[in-house]
Amino acid sequence: MSSELLAPLDLAFWHLESAGHPMHLGALAVFEAAPDASDEQTLDLLAARAAAIPRLRMCVRGVWLPLGGAAWSEDRQFDVRRHVRLVGLPGGDFATEVNRLAGELMERPLRRGRPPWEMYVLSAAGADRFAVLVKLHHALADGMRAVAIGAGIFDQIADDRTAGDRRVRSVPPRSWLPGPHQVAGFARERIEEFGQAMGIGASVVRASRLDLWGGSVLAAHSSGTRQLATAVLDQKTVLSIRRRAGGTANDVLLAVVAGGLRRWMVERGEQLPSADPRALVPVSRRRPGAPQGSGNTLSAYLLGLPVAEPDPWRRLGAVRCAMDRNKAAGPLRGAGAVAVLADRLPPLAHRFGAQLAGNAARMLFDVLVTSVPLPRSTLSLGGSPLREIYPMAPLAHGQSLAVALSAYGGQVHVGVVADGRAMPDAERLAELFPVELAELLEATNER
Known part of the structure; x- marks a missing residue:
């Protein structure tokens, strides 16, 4: 994917963030576990599908011009395992523990210098459910674009992409200098x-x-x-x-x-x-x-x-x-x-x-x-149906x-x-x- 300048509003969200004030949005998806699904298989599938989404390989880099600007560019050292993790839940009520842990994870700012997103599989031993927490920096996505990006992890959208029905096209770099005919x-x-x-x-x-x-x-x-x-x-x-x-x-x-x-x-x-x-x-x-x-x-x-x-x-x-x-x-x-x-x-x-x-x-x-x-449409991940999404x-x-x-x-x-x-x-x-x-x-x- 080609490099492109951050749009002005994206740049505003990027600079609004501080260590004590993260600027990422998120979603907590709760799935009914399929009978043959294991936590490791779910994690591997989530990692593979996230890695196949071109936008999730992009990180923010500073640029010389325009002054104060920044650009999206492909992370040449991208490793999806830095972004996708499995976290075990303690015993107790599943919903209560998921909300508690998700709140703690939402406190943590996304690491700069890498593509600004993370996904967590939250699982409890013996539970018939598991959850996936998705964090996307607001510079990367507004609500509608977050849905478009995040939907790539689901079976229905991933299958369409594999079949070639949906392709994400590269975006040409934005020029900050207009040509003569544009003046x-x-x-x-x-x-x-x-x-x-x-x-x-x-x-x-x-x-x-x-x-x-x-x-x-x-x-x-x-x-x-x-x-x-x-x-x-x-x-x-x-x-x-x-x-x-x-x-x-x-x-x-x-x-x-x-x-x-x-x-x-x-x-x-x-x-x-x-x-x-x-x-x-x-x-x-x-x-x-x-x-x-x-x-x-x-x-x-x-x-x-x-x-x-x-x-x-x-x-x-x-x-x-x-x-x-x-x-x-x-x-x-x-x-x-x-x-x-x-x-x-x-x-x-x-x-x-x-x-x-x-x-x-x-x-x-x-x-x-x-x-x-x-x-x-009804969505699922590795055959596990999505039941709730917050x-x-x-x-x-x-x-x-x-x-x-x-x-x-x-x-x-x-x-x-x-x-x-x-x-x-x-x-x-x-x-x-x-x-x-x-x-x-x-x-x-x-x-």
Whole structure:
């Protein structure tokens, strides 16, 4: 695969990382073990399939030009065994031990100088299940691209690749100098981008708050620790509510998150905030058929989570109205489109302004809530069927919670990533999401 410059947003994610603040996303996949599957066979199969994915052979190297830039280049000393490991679980409840260990592994930054990813097979002696934890640096993949990359480990996608039905094409290197025929178009695009960046920048300033910590339980100095909690929601229930209430399934899920947070705050004895905590809701700008090497293409909406509203039906209505306004404006406008602003900055600005940008996140939003689409087909690894898959999003600087959701197999799997010191009770928050969904269904049926 040819060398290519990191896209501006990828470069921003790369420089935002620090030793105590890793910037990788992940997924925890739980499989029902096939009768003849052994841990060593699973590990060998996972290693072979990961090694066959060209993108996973790429590492980040510095470049002379453009100043402050970096490029993806093939790791000439690539050894997949540096990235794929088998970890044994102690006795006890399988789900509890998997979540505990996955949280510990998510704390560890990916080693620089190597392709920025890791996979772990988590297995307990005598268990009828095993799990695979996947870690991908956010510079390597946004949610949709992470799915596209990670899907290569599954039997169905790997078989298609072997048959030649799906081939990953190399991406030509990006030239930072336009040719003579591109000068006029380049100048026009830069002027348009400058105007758009000024508009987004003004929106960011207007949306920023002076109460940096605001007394919110969702804001905390980063401790570098991570706690993972999971929950399962019934997808049929979500769709039933959507049909009755209108809007989208994502509106329902956002309302469930808001209601779960309300319940959790009340249980803790927290005073409900006078102003709605803000959720950053990522949205992809990736076009269908876009090449894998085109970089992160994210924008986002800002949404006030109506945690002070006691009625679940009204909470859903408030979420629907706010998201309808966001969608009418589009993903390239407003303070939530700050990711678009990264596309307009030169590489040198990302290198020296990363810490400032990271600290500014808490001024814009309080919690990340993201939905990650998955293939609808049934998936397996070495004949072991996939039963659950929990996405995990990275934490922003100064924030203690990120919630990610994915639908698979008639269920919506919720992955909660929390700062372990600020939110040691993240598991309780996850337990409240199904409770809130049931109450929202009841409130919907009463209408």
